[in-house]
Amino acid sequence: MPNISKINEIILPSATMEITAKARELKASGKPVIGFGAGEPDFPTPAYIVEDAKRAAENPIYHKYTPVNGLPSLREEIARTTEEYSGYKISPDSVLVTNGGKQAIITAFMSVLNREDEVIIPKPYWTTYPESVKIAGGKPVFLESDIASDFKITKEQLEDTKTSKTKVLVWTSPSNPTGVVYTPKEAKEIYEWAFSNDIWILSDELYEHFVYEGESTPSPATLDTNLDNTIIINGVSKAYSMTGWRVGWMIGNNEVINVAKKIQSHSVSNVSNISQAAAKSALEHGLEETLRMKKAFNRRRLLAINLLSKTKFISTNIPKGAFYIYPDVSEALGGEKIKGISSSYELCNWLIEEYHIAFVPGEAFGTPGSIRCSYALGDEDLEEGLSRLSHAFENL
């Protein structure tokens, strides 16, 4: 048999998808599984979006390829809402519509990285960043943060990590997995550092609408209006509960978008025409449903913080955005506390098998010793699941 690519040796499968698949499997076999693993809203896609998608599916115009960079009408909506919600003006031609934010991220890396270029990724990171950097031929370089620093990095750390090969800084605020939101002052300091060092900022803004406390983080594009150093990643998955429709986008300057278009033209050609129609409908209808979800997430956030803060072995910060909490469970590990369990990975396996509660281990985000707890699930499940967690630890 001819051999396979060496990529196999350098990339890992998505651990969040792995835990979600395991939870789904156990649930299908009749186990009362409660999943804190999924990174998706538990709400259905709003009905008006589904209706518009049905209409598109019945219209032969939507049975064809679209332009590589996406339907012009969708890109116009993206430009309009970007200005309205994110506060910076772009042309529809600065947008490339992709199969979710995930494809936008890997396309962006492929568009700017040369072999061995370094990409600074703050830890804990969303699990896809380092793997997509590696697939694109770059080298991930990590920055540490911890619960004591509220999982925030500083300009000084960046300065210490920078080399002549540093090409991109990955920036996610609100963050997956920590829910951390940088203040405008903290963010601007980091943006200025990147601009003055001529480093790209890949700003992942998928959670921009889910900030519950304090000020939102401004996009770097509000300062870098020509997008000389900024590439934005966004999409409809989280804000409109549309994870399965697979529509995201990247926003960049002409040079970046032109190369990204070339890549897309030879890989997926375009995003499903009907999904693009659905995304356009989502943007046209405004944020009413998003704000309704946000209210529910905030209620669950406060409930989860309250329950977790009373749970043995758990210490947590106060996440201000996204829909994740990232508790430190290192106190539960090692020694004889839980028979033979010495890592958060083993702990998550034990919790799902014994208590049927699914969390993603910190190993997936580069920081073993923590677990990611998504609170995008119903209030009752949330309470029941976290009381099982508390039980698991109390009963040791």
Ligand SMILES: Cc1ncc(COP(=O)(O)O)c(C=O)c1O
């Ligand atoms: C930080 C972050 N960026 C991007 C994505 C990609 O989402 P999608 O590909 O569904 O748009 C996710 C999904 O979990 C995410 O958490």
